[in-house]
Amino acid sequence: MTKTVTDVICPFCGTLCDDIEVVVSDDGKQLLEVFNACVIGSEKFLHSQAKDRVTKPRMRQEDGSWKDVSYDEAADYTAAMLAKAKKPLMYGWSSTNCEAQSVGNEIAEISRACCDNTAAVCHGTTLIAVQDIGLPTCTLGEVKNRADRIIFWGCNPAHAHPRHMSRYSIFPRGFFTGKGQMSRKMVVVDPRVTDTAKMADVHMQVEQGKDYELLNALRVAFRGEWLPDVVAGIPKEKIREAADMMKSGRFVIIFFGMGVTQSLSKNHNIDIAIAVTKDLNEYTKCSIMPMRGHYNVTGSGEVFAWQFGFPYSIDLSRGFARYNPGDTSSIDLLTRGEVDAMFTIGSDPGAHFPISAVKPIANMPSVCIDPHMTPTSGVSKLHVPVAFNGVETGGNCYRMDNVPIDCRKVVEPPAGMLTDEQFLVMVRDRLKKLKGVA
């Protein structure tokens, strides 16, 4: 006999679908089937059942081989590393729950670490723009129930957030949007002809790196002022057509992704996209939302903010929280050689940071807490595999629209495996002893 667990939350992307059904064996030890999830989400659940999974912490030996160690030894090493380090970097947090993040922040406070999450290489620029100009946004259900103009700018949900369009933005029939996609107009701005772009009513194939110009042109078009014949590769007629389409909507939503946050102009792109949103609120209702990547990167920013006051790139080395991205952000700290220990959890900087920032990790005391073998675990001195959050343990997470959803545990982790939170508590308690803190 098997049993089906309903209303399961998918721990993959910021869409944080919470309608997944998972079939597990009667003893709750095996995960057999996944329904409703996208192909990536299904894989995330099923991957936890891999037979070749690492289940014990491993320490890198002098000769480069791995040696299995106990969780106690792993916690001893981690605590000693953090206690000794003058300025450790604690990076990641985006693929774990808020409870683990909370314990991590306690550890960071005791060891006066630099704390950062994956926003540093993702939507950190968005946060900077929000600090400049604000953010008119909404929850995803507002989009489902009201939005009749959907703009995807520099993002490709068809591949990156596969169920976004069916659950929230394009297809659902909401309260005021009873005709589903028939009641919506879709604009996509992307230099590539992506699968999302192919669905659009209007696809503006912007020249690479010219998003700022195009957004600025839209603001001009809203006001009916003069435009050059072509802006950012788009003829002015098409810009005016898009502007009119947005202005005539009853509820406009702009979703944007890494195409604008990490291309030339970075936060300035977002500044002006938010200005476009504010402009539209003079004519109709308009909101804007970042398409957050990791399923709980948003939560990491929230926990950082209520505990330290800033959403990412926080430096606690002076005993109080400082925030200065570019100075206190992970890649900069690593490339400048300012940190002397690396603690990674719930993310993979080895795969996503420039090589000049990854090399230093290999040359300093380092711990990687991750259920998977990753490029980061590969360069770290200690790899601590843990239970899959959202599969083998629950815990609170925040969707891309900041809505908190409590993840569910659906199966038992392999015997003897700890969760992120359990391991961090071990580290915290040891660190307190080493540092003589009550």
Added chain:
Amino acid sequence: MSEFIIKNGHVFDPVQGINGDKKDIAIKDGKITDKVGSGAKVIDASGKTVMAGAVEIHAHIAGPKVNLGRIYRPEDKLFSCTPTKGMERMGGGASIPTTFKTGYEYAKMGYTTAMEAAMPPMFARHVHEEIRDTPIIDEGAFPVFGNNWFVLEYLKNHEVENTAAYIAWLLRVTKGYAVKVVNPGGTEAWAWGLNCLSVNDPVPYFDITPAEIVKGLLEANEYLGLPHSMHIHPNNLGNPGCYQTTLDTLALAEGMKAKNKFGRESVMHLTHSQFHSYKGTNWGDFESGAKEITDYVNQNKNITIDTGNVTLDETTTMTADGPFEHHLTGLNNLKWANCDVELETAAGVVPYIYSPSISVCAIQWAIGLEIPLMMKDPMRCYITTDHPNAGPFTRYPRVIKWLMSKKARDTQINAFKHKDKVLSQTSIGSLDKEISLYELAQMTRAGPAKTLGLGHMCGGLKPGMDADVAVYNFNPDKPVANPDDIETAFSRCAHVFKSGVEVVKNGEIVGTGHKRTLWVNVKVNDNPQVMRDINEKFIKYYSMTQANYEALGHHFVPNPYALEVDATHV
């Protein structure tokens, strides 16, 4: 648990009618008691003022809009960071302090209970995570109902019983405390970029008026017999001439009587009344409507209010009144954040600088003080700054100084750039009243506790009540040489006890106490129709499933305290 005896202090306790008499306060097992054993630790309070722990009735201290303020205002942390110190976690933020700092600052001023004034139900889990991380003080949170689709649909047909059943359900799943109403109907209209500026403006599509929403929620609140009255932020906040809308709203409670077992007598709590007491037609002829509002409230005993004092600081405004924040960003051109929440509410955030050089800000300051000075019954008027909207809660000692000293008020009036305008547009100059310590205890302890339905637990020093006690370095026998001494004394307590645990000593945190989350558990008769409606809304219109909506479990509410209400008999 350890025993304490606080000896020879000047005790001010309106619950027992004690007005400055020298009395000993004994603490045992977390409660105030008649006597303790000889082993009790003695606290010498001679020459000091002793009151119950203060009760905050309205502040925005936890949840999504507060945290959005923290995220988008790094500048708020400039010069306001506090390092790790003893048992204190590090903190930061002036107008929107981090959770740890929030708890410590309240405790150091002698506050032991605080209410988060607006919880978007869908974000209840976030609110509770922040409450969990706010040390020492007991907290509750008010879910917002005034723009909720269920409420709008039920009250359109005046279905009070169904509304009440829905309220009971929502309080349970969100671990909420009271019925909060913010700009009824107006925030739903804001989802289309519109607003309701009077109690008779119809809500788009739902075809109901704010007056019908307010009236229905008042009735539902008394139908259930909740501990707190309906808590309202009326329509048309902050506009010249808004006092008329406020009076129209207050009139909706006429003839209603409180029905509950908690000793509450009011049926409607008008919050941050300062923002709702403006006369005039524009910012040029802007003037105080404090007299009109307090005249009405003085005559109608079923209404309570809090002040919403402007403290003349740079701060961060945040409210579920979404259209107001959009209006405000148009006035001051500072960064605007907004979040509309499906089926329920919205919220906006805009920084604001209450400058003493701007006549409107100075007049707002005066109105905030006129209201408590004109109110005849201090048991029905409570001190707040609508933190952080009119100023941060850390300024309470300064507000107390202004209320307790005419000299302090005059000093501030003379410092205004537009002093003449303040004097001509308000009556602050002619008000000689100075609040007594007994009245202060009514306005910050006994009064708010009673209106919150907590009068049996806190806000007083009667044996059997929770041992929440604050001891101030303030000698009521000595004349006040300098009004600033009042502010100093009320800023940092000599001692604070929370549920019988010493948490503050000489202005420093010495314990984290026994923090609780207060919520209201209402039992109602089975209502299959409401349950079916809830189910349907989740299937069709919410973006999350009903099974994941409840704030459930130890990591959200580690130490709950439920006030039980039985509404099955009705």
